[in-house]
Structures are given as C-alpha cells and as structure tokens.
Amino acid sequence: MAAVMPAPAASRLLMSGNEAVARAVWEAGTRVAAGYPGTPATEMLEMLSTYPDMYTEWSVNEKVSLEVAIGASMMGSRSFSAMKHVGLNVAADPLMTLTLTGVEGGLVIAVADDVGMSSSQNEQDSRFWGRFAHVPMLEPADSQEAYDMARYAFELSEEYQVPVILRLTSRICHVKGLVTVGERIEHKAKGFSKNAERWVMVPGHAKRRIPLMLQREQELKRLSDQSPLNVLEPGSDRRVAFITSGPAYMHVRESFPDAPVLKLGLSYPWPLEKVAALMQTADTVVVVEEVEPILETELKAAGFAVHGKDILPRMGELAPEVVKPAVERLLRKEAAPAPELAQALPPLFPRPPTLCASCPHMGIYYTLSQLKNLTIAGDIGCYTLGAGHPWNSLDSTICMGASMGVALGMDKGRGETDKNKKILAVIGDSTFMHMGMQGLLDITYNRGNVTVLLLDNSTVGMTGGQNTPANGRDIHGKGAPRIDFPKLIEALGVKKERIRVLDPYELPVLFKAVREETKIDEVSVIIANRPCVLTEDFKPFKPYVVEDDKCTGCGNCVEVGCPAIHVTRREKVVKPSGKEVELAFTRIDSVACTGCGLCVQPCAPEAIVHFEPAMPRIVVQPV
Amino acid sequence: MSNTTNILVCGIGGQGVMTATEILSEAAIAEGHDVKKTEVAGMSQRGGVVTSHLRFGPKVLSPQIAPGTADVLLGFEAAEALRWAHYLKPGAMALVNDARLVPPVVELGLFKYPDDPIGDMRARGVRTVSFDAATLARDLGDLRLGNTVMLGAIADQLPFSAEVLLDCIVKRFARKGEGVVEMNRKAFAAGRAAAAKAAVPA
Numbered sequence: 001m002a003a004v005m006p007a008p009a010a011s012r013l014l015m016s017g018n019e020a021v022a023r024a025v026w027e028a029g030t031r032v033a034a035g036y037p038g039t040p041a042t043e044m045l046e047m048l049s050t051y052p053d054m055y056t057e058w059s060v061n062e063k064v065s066l067e068v069a070i071g072a073s074m075m076g077s078r079s080f081s082a083m084k085h086v087g088l089n090v091a092a093d094p095l096m097t098l099t100l101t102g103v104e105g106g107l108v109i110a111v112a113d114d115v116g117m118s119s120s121q122n123e124q125d126s127r128f129w130g131r132f133a134h135v136p137m138l139e140p141a142d143s144q145e146a147y148d149m150a151r152y153a154f155e156l157s158e159e160y161q162v163p164v165i166l167r168l169t170s171r172i173c174h175v176k177g178l179v180t181v182g183e184r185i186e187h188k189a190k191g192f193s194k195n196a197e198r199w200v201m202v203p204g205h206a207k208r209r210i211p212l213m214l215q216r217e218q219e220l221k222r223l224s225d226q227s228p229l230n231v232l233e234p235g236s237d238r239r240v241a242f243i244t245s246g247p248a249y250m251h252v253r254e255s256f257p258d259a260p261v262l263k264l265g266l267s268y269p270w271p272l273e274k275v276a277a278l279m280q281t282a283d284t285v286v287v288v289e290e291v292e293p294i295l296e297t298e299l300k301a302a303g304f305a306v307h308g309k310d311i312l313p314r315m316g317e318l319a320p321e322v323v324k325p326a327v328e329r330l331l332r333k334e335a336a337p338a339p340e341l342a343q344a345l346p347p348l349f350p351r352p353p354t355l356c357a358s359c360p361h362m363g364i365y366y367t368l369s370q371l372k373n374l375t376i377a378g379d380i381g382c383y384t385l386g387a388g389h390p391w392n393s394l395d396s397t398i399c400m401g402a403s404m405g406v407a408l409g410m411d412k413g414r415g416e417t418d419k420n421k422k423i424l425a426v427i428g429d430s431t432f433m434h435m436g437m438q439g440l441l442d443i444t445y446n447r448g449n450v451t452v453l454l455l456d457n458s459t460v461g462m463t464g465g466q467n468t469p470a471n472g473r474d475i476h477g478k479g480a481p482r483i484d485f486p487k488l489i490e491a492l493g494v495k496k497e498r499i500r501v502l503d504p505y506e507l508p509v510l511f512k513a514v515r516e517e518t519k520i521d522e523v524s525v526i527i528a529n530r531p532c533v534l535t536e537d538f539k540p541f542k543p544y545v546v547e548d549d550k551c552t553g554c555g556n557c558v559e560v561g562c563p564a565i566h567v568t569r570r571e572k573v574v575k576p577s578g579k580e581v582e583l584a585f586t587r588i589d590s591v592a593c594t595g596c597g598l599c600v601q602p603c604a605p606e607a608i609v610h611f612e613p614a615m616p617r618i619v620v621q622p623v
Numbered sequence: 624m625s626n627t628t629n630i631l632v633c634g635i636g637g638q639g640v641m642t643a644t645e646i647l648s649e650a651a652i653a654e655g656h657d658v659k660k661t662e663v664a665g666m667s668q669r670g671g672v673v674t675s676h677l678r679f680g681p682k683v684l685s686p687q688i689a690p691g692t693a694d695v696l697l698g699f700e701a702a703e704a705l706r707w708a709h710y711l712k713p714g715a716m717a718l719v720n721d722a723r724l725v726p727p728v729v730e731l732g733l734f735k736y737p738d739d740p741i742g743d744m745r746a747r748g749v750r751t752v753s754f755d756a757a758t759l760a761r762d763l764g765d766l767r768l769g770n771t772v773m774l775g776a777i778a779d780q781l782p783f784s785a786e787v788l789l790d791c792i793v794k795r796f797a798r799k800g801e802g803v804v805e806m807n808r809k810a811f812a813a814g815r816a817a818a819a820k821a822a823v824p825a
Contacts, residue, residue, distance in 0.1 A: 014648055014658060142659070142686075175661040175686040176648065247686075254685040321689040348706050349734035351635060351726045353669035382669065390731050462669075558730055563670055567730045584732070591766075 006051055009183035017146040017172035020179045021110055022047035024150035025080045028106070029187030030054055032072035034065035036434065037463035038084030039119040040173035041112035045082055046466070049475045053184070058466055058475045061400070061434040062087035066094045066109065073107040074199060076190025078154055082110040085126050086399065090435070092129075095163070097201050099133045100209040102161035102216075104190060106154035112168040115290050116317040119462070121380060121397060123315060125292040126167050130268025134217045137165045137268035138229070139246040143177035149229070149265060151182075160216055160223075167267075169290065171247040171317065221269040229265030230274055234281065239331055241282035243275060243295065243306070248288045248318050255324035270298055279304055286311070286327055290318050355385050357564040358540070358596035360457055360530035363504035364426070365391035366560050366598065367511050374518070375410060375421045379403040379436065381428040382461040382532075390561045394426065403427045404439020408448040422451065422518035429456040429470035433483065437492060443523050444493030451517045452525040455504070456485060457532040465535045489525050498524035505530060507601045533594060541595030543611045546587050550607035553583025557599040557608065564592035565599060627680035628656075628782055629688040633707045634699025635724055636670050639770040643697070644675035646774060647781075649791040651679035654783045661686040670726060674707060695780045697773060700724050701753070705740040708749050717749050718776045718818055720756040720769070752776070754817035760810060768810035775814025785815060 006026065007013055015023065022044050025033060033056045035045035049056040059065035062083040072079035083091060088111045095109070111129070114120040130137035138153055140146040146168065153164040197205050224230060235241070237258035244252045245264040252261060260281035262274055279285055287296040287308040296308030311326045312318065355362050365386040368374060378384055378394030379402060387394035396406055407425035414421065427436045432454055443450050458471040467473040472482030486499050498520070500513050510528070517524040531537035546557075557565050571583045588599070590611045600608045630647060634640040641662055648660045656679035676688045693711045698704025698719035708717060721741055729736045737743055744751045754776065760768040771792055778785035789811050796803045 014645075014652060014660070171661060171686060175659055176645075177659045177683075177686075178652065178657065250685040317687075319687050319689065320685050348702060349726070349729055349736060351670070351672045351703075352728065353636070353671035354727050356669065385669065389728050389733060558727075561727055563727055565727075565730065566725055567732075570732070582732070584730075586730075 006184075007181060009181060012178055012180050014176050015143050015147070015179040016043065016174055016176045017140065017143050017168055018043035018112075018174070019047050020143040020147035021082075021150045021166065021168070022051070023179070023181050024147045025108070026051040026054060027182050027184045028151050028154040029078055029185050030080050030154070031077035031105075031187070031189060032069060033057075033080040033082070034059045034068040035082035036060070036062045036065055036087060037460045037466045038062075038087050038112075039463055040114055040170040041082050041084045041087070041110065041168070042463045042466070043173070044110055044112075045475070048080075053186075056475050058460075058468065060469065062091040063094060066091040066098070069107055069109070070094060070098055070103075073103045073105040075105065075192050077105040078107075078187050079105055080108050080110070083112070084120065085111060085113040085124050086120060086122065087111070088126060088129060089124075090400070095129070095133050097206075098163050099135055100201060100206055100213055101199055102209075102212075103157055103163055104161070104193070105187070106157035107163045108150065108153040108157060108166055109163060110150070110166040110168060112170070112173050113291070115169045115171070118170060121399060123291060125290075125294060126165070127267065127289075127294050128292070129165055130167075131294075133163075133165075134213050135163050135165055135268075136160070136220050136224075136266060137167050139167050139265060139267045140172055141246055141249040141263070141265075142172070143175065143179045145265065146172055147179045147181065152229075160220060162216055162220070167246070169247055169317075175247075217269060224266050224269045224271040225273040227266045227271070230271045231263045231265070232274055232278055233261045233263065235260035238282045240284045240286060240327060241278055242286050242288055243278060243299070244288040245295075246290065248290050248323075251318050251320045251323045252288050254320040255327065264295075267295070270295065272302055275299060275302075275304060284331065286330070288312065288318065288323055291315065352388055353385060354388065354563055355382065355561065356533050357562050357592045358533045358538075358594040358598075360504040360528060360532075360596075361386060361455055362561055362596075363507055363510060363598050364453060364455060364528055365393045366602075367507060367514060368393040368424075368426075369559070370511070371514060373420065373422055374424055375418065376424045376426055377403040377407040377410060379425070379427040379431050381431050382457075383426060383428055383455050386426065390559050399435075400431055401427070401435025401439055404436050404443060404450075404452070407450040407452075408439070408443045408446065411448050411450055412446075423449065424451045424453060424514075424518065426453045426455065428461070429454065429458060429485070430460040430468045433469055437488065440489065440494070440523075440525070441492045448523055449521050450523050451514070452523070453514075454485060454489075454525055454527045456527055456529050457535075458537055459532045459535050461532045461534070465532060471531075471535075471537065485527050489527075494523055494525050498522065499527070500524070501527045501529055503530060504528035505596050505598060507598065538594075541597070543590045543593035543595050544588050544597070544600060544608050545590055545611035547607045547609055548585075550605050551585050552605045552607070553585045554604050555584035555586070556602040556604060557586055558584055560599045560602065562599055564589045627678050627683055629693045630677040630695050630697065630777075630781075631688055631693040631707055631710050632675040632677065632697045632699070633703045634673055635703060636673050638673070638699045639773075640673045640675050640699055643699075643770050643773055644677050646791050646795060647677050647777070647788070648679070649794075650781070650783065650788040651677070653787055653791060656680055657683045659683040659686040672703065672706070695777060696749075697777045699756075699773060701740040702737055704751075705737065705744050708744050708747065711749055713748070714750065716780055716822075717744060717751045718773075718780065719744070719751060719753045720773060721753040722755070722757055752818050752821045754814075754821050756814065756817075759813045759817060763806060763809055763813065765806065768806060771807045771810035772814035772817070775811035775816075776818035778811070778815050779819065
C-alpha cells in the first residue's frame, strides 16, 4: 500500500477496530511496528504501513515480530506488534521473558482472537496471557474504544514499564464503527541504557526481576480498581447484574439495557473491589465472557457467587439472541417470545471456501488425488483447502509449519500397516519461512524419508496476498532481498539432485516428479513455482471453452476442482461391462476462466479449446 | 432496539457485498446515524459465503443482526438470499439478484442447488423482489456496475431518501471522472426501476 495523507485530527471516520488501532498506534508516536499476517489481525499492520514517520515490517513470524518490538523498546522507542491468537503462542517465548525485563519505550502487543473460528485451526482465549505473563490486558468493545485503549496502552506501558496486551476479537477487528481521531504526538527514542542486570536474562539476573514483576502486578491491581476503564454502570433493572468485557458488553447492553453492569476495559488484573460493589446491586450476577470462564473461575475462587458458563456456551461468539434467553431462563421468567420466523428453512448446500480458478495449488491437489498410497501432512494456508472436495488430499493440519515435523514423526512412528506408505508434507512459501524450515532441517538431520511439496505462490495468500521474502517485496511493495528456495533447501541438507523446481500447471511433469521422488527412500523437495492468481504477479492467459459436440461427459475436468467449470447436464448410461455410470457434461465460465489449462490436460476427447471472444473481455471486480 | 435499522447484505466472496454495505454505511452516516457494520470475511474471499450486517440508528450497541430482526435483505445471489431469509422480520422485504452461482461441491454431485430459491423464499412468506443485476449491468456496458444496480434496488427500502445513497455512490466514483459517475447514475436508476417493477403486490 502506498503512503497516504492521514485524515486530519478530530475527523470522525468509519473505521474497523483494526484501522482504529493502527491510527492510535501511529498517533501514539510509535516508531517501530511489526507483525505477521493472520485473520483477524492482518489489517493493523497493513494500515500502519500507509502512515508516515514510522518503520513497519512484515516479520517472518510472530516471535520475530515481538522480538523486533522488544529491541525497539530497549532503544527507548515506542513499539508495537500485532498477531492473531495462535501467533501469540509462537511469540510466547519472548513474551514470558519480556515481562521480566519490562519495557523502556512503550510496547503494546495487539492479539486478535478468531472467536467462532472463521479462519483458524483452533479457538483459544488470549485473556489467559494477562495472568500467565503478569501483564495488563485491555479489552475494547468497539472501534472507538479500540482507538482510545490503543493510545492509552502506550501510556500505561511506560508508566509501569510493562508490555501491555490489547486483546481484540473478530467482532472488534472487523466491525466498522465511527471513531473520532486525534493527531500524532512524536515520541523520540530515549536511547539505549546498557544494563545487563535488566536486559540479560540469565538466572541470576532473572531471579532479581521476578519480585519486581510481582510488585508491579500488585500496583496494577490497585490501578484496576481505580481505572476509569473499569466502569460500574448502576442501572435501574435490579433483577440481574452483569460482569463483562469486550464485545460481550454490547450483547449484554442490547439484551438488558437497564441492568447494572461492571464493564471491564482493563480486564487483568481483576478489579475485585469493583466486583464486590457490583455484587451489592442484585441478587443474581452473571459473568458474560466469550470462550473460557476465566473471570468466572477467578471470582468464584475469590468467594463471589456468580453465574456464567452454567448458562452460557463455552465456545464461539455470544450474541444478544444467546445471552438474553439464557439469562431470562435463569431468572425463571417466561422466555421472551422468539420473533416469528417466516418458516423454518430447509437445509441448503454448503458453500465452503475453495481454490480460485487457475490457482496453482489445484494442479498439486489434482495430482495428489490421482495417486494412491500416500499419507500427506498438510499445513496452514490457502492450500489447506486441499483437504476439501474434490481432492480430499490432506491427512493432517496442526499449526504453522507443522507439516514437516508431523511428516517426520509419521515416518519414524509408522508400523507394519503403513510400512509401504509414501509420506509427504505440503507447505506454502510463507509458512515454510514462518516455521517450516526448522522442521525440514530436522528431517534432513535425522535422515527422514519424506517428500516435501513446497508450494511457492510468492505471497501470503489466505490473508489477502501480503508480501514476503518469497516475492522480494517489502510491506510497502518496494524491492527487498528475495529468498532463493533451492539454495536455502540445499543448505538445510537436502541433496541437490533431490530438489526439483517445476511448474504446477504442467500436470505430467508434476505427476512424474511426485512418483519418482516418493519412490526414493530419502528426503526430497519439489518446489512448485507459480504466483497466486490474486496478486499482481499473476498474468491471466486466454480463457478456455468446452466444445459441446466433443464433450463426452467423462467428468475428468470436474475432478480438477476449478470453480469456473460447471455441469450443464447429467446422463446415466450403462457401460458394455453392465456397470451404470453417470456422465457429466460441462461448460467453462469464460469470464471466470483465466486459462491455466489444468482442465485441458485430463480432458480425454480434447474438447476444451481456447475461447475466442467476439468482444474484449470484461473482468468482474468489486467496485 | 426498535429504533435501529437492520440491513443484511449477503452473497459470495468477490461479488462486492462488503463494498455495497460500506456505501450503505456512508449514507447512514451522512444522515447523522450511529453505524455499525460487521461481516465474517475470513476465508470467504475464496468463493465462500459472505454476509454483511449493517445496523444504524441513534445509538447502536451489538453489531450483529439477530435472526428474525432484519428490516431488509439485499441478496447478491439467489440461494444465498434463501440461506439468510430467516434473518428477516416477518413480512419484511428481500431484494434479490436472481443469479445462480453454483459452487464446485454442487458440480461434483455432492449436494443439490435448489431448483427455485426465489420461489422457496416466497413460499415461506418473504416478500421477495428479484431481478437480474448482471444483465442490467451488461446492458449498460460494464459488469462492474452490478454493485450499483444492487444499491439502486434497495434505495427505496431505506428510512432515508434514495438521493442520499446516490450521493454516496457519486462521491465514491467522482475521482474516476464524469463518465464513470454517469454510468453509475444509470445503473442506480436501472436497479431502482427493476426493483419497483418486480415489486408487484402478491
């Protein structure tokens, strides 16, 4: 993204939570911001990269991004790191020591939980990090609060010399609301003060930091009880009172507009005095929190009789239609009459996300789906969709980079029934650099027998096509050193002759390479090299069309899995063998087709030919 | 809350659902409303389901529209409109582009696409107005106008005048020149006319 003039102070803008956080981080005078793309956190860094007067980067993973922020903070600069919930698992190692050293320049970590799992491998509650790392946690409930709290987070961080976690969820990150913005206040780097006892965390030094950390936590506890971010709204409807935080607050207010509510903005450490005050307002008190009963458990341990997960779901997002009936049932009142639905609807076909027309991954998965006797460890990215129809080609997905270690473990742990299986790992370029390459090193070092498919589409695809070392462009789109995968892989210990670079649109070449490499009892890496179709690097080809009179209905092209291929009619025929088969005659949507030719190769009657449009093509794009 | 207007926009990834809702949001802001707009857009870029919730009024709390509380539904695809029809209040109106976008799982024969999703909506008591946005856009010379056609279709179902919405569209395209603005005005008018024409009383 190109730098744009930021909107002037006092503008009231429609902003997503991510955009609001980015604006606040910039205004706070932050000098260094780093992150790795991940839904729903991606746009924070994307937006920050458009602001002037600060350094931003896509880091190779979240751990490195936090380390970059730590280094900047040591120099006395305000710094910021953003990641999705699973990213903080990766960055947990530096975090757990950072809490001992503390910060110099204000350091804020924004972590975005994918509550409800729109695009993640698990659901987890990042609020645990507050207690685990003994650091304060801020939880906004909408875009304006995300902005306000992100600005305040830097003040808090510097006042207590503590890293601050700004905890967001999808319903903050991706909800747009009105935000009044301010102006940037420069914060110059204070300069590095050499102090080994503080920055060099060897046991002797770390032991002296622990009491300081615990003392800081006590001070933060006092702050929490006084903080205006923890608001006790008295309310007039005293049937039930609530303790809540983040987006759940909005659902509570929507459901019970006049009930007493303790809204937690500084949600760790817990403001127990304010909780005690709230307990006086009603006989029944419900803790409304998404995912884990963190607060509920703590409050019960502190002797407060509260309700929570006894009436509310343990997973997924809350909503007024979940909270309201559950609480009303608890109050033993008649449940509110549900709005009359037009009529229960019949179950409809699913519409799972799928690979794009011409996606280079399609050639890989079509090939893998045609081969027998493979066990395939998958990874995180668009190519995880290879687990879906029609390919059904992945046997595991755990976390970023896990395909390597999992495949090695499959190889070492296999028993009699799997001894003839070919073990493969499939991983994308960005995931390989994130956490995959250490796994490959483990495979070579420990003489594993795995065939690795490195799907290099030169971008972080699933999160919208961010730049990476694989395309040689930085966060601003400017030229940057480009990784040389064959060289890197050779350096990691794979024999030169076991590294193949090929075009995933060339099915016969790919097919042969996978067959040959899986037959060899040592590690090999096949690098499939084609740009993601959603990036500027992709150049569309001439579209194809199915010649009606030549199509025999074999349906081979449907098995490729391209969304531009449609079945026009089906026909049941009885083969000479007596077996009944269903034929599927097809057409190609020439507006969607970008001419990769993957469907042309398996077409038996050569019925798929180039489309010669009478008019220039119109490419459909959102306005 | 009764003084909040709930608009649900649905379709599939890449159709412009989020952009359309963004423009509707801008119109509501221009009218002085508080606005919240939310969608689940994680993996939906890859041809998956996209819904965008727009709520506006004096003060909006929860960003999500609850089932049975939407004032109007704008559907970019026929089966998607059917999928979300239960979000409408009883008797509320759905404006639906009757395009049928069939996903690979249906082409593979694993699931069935409904024969007549619009008819199914009507059979369930939804006041459904359908039209062919793609053809209207193509007739005006550019498929990309489909989004503006959709906005034209919903223009008369909003608690403010159609001109407010049109102004927001014009503002968005102003930097692309008068020619593009004029095309969008035509597309807006075409969508508005198509919805009015299709809205014959049941």
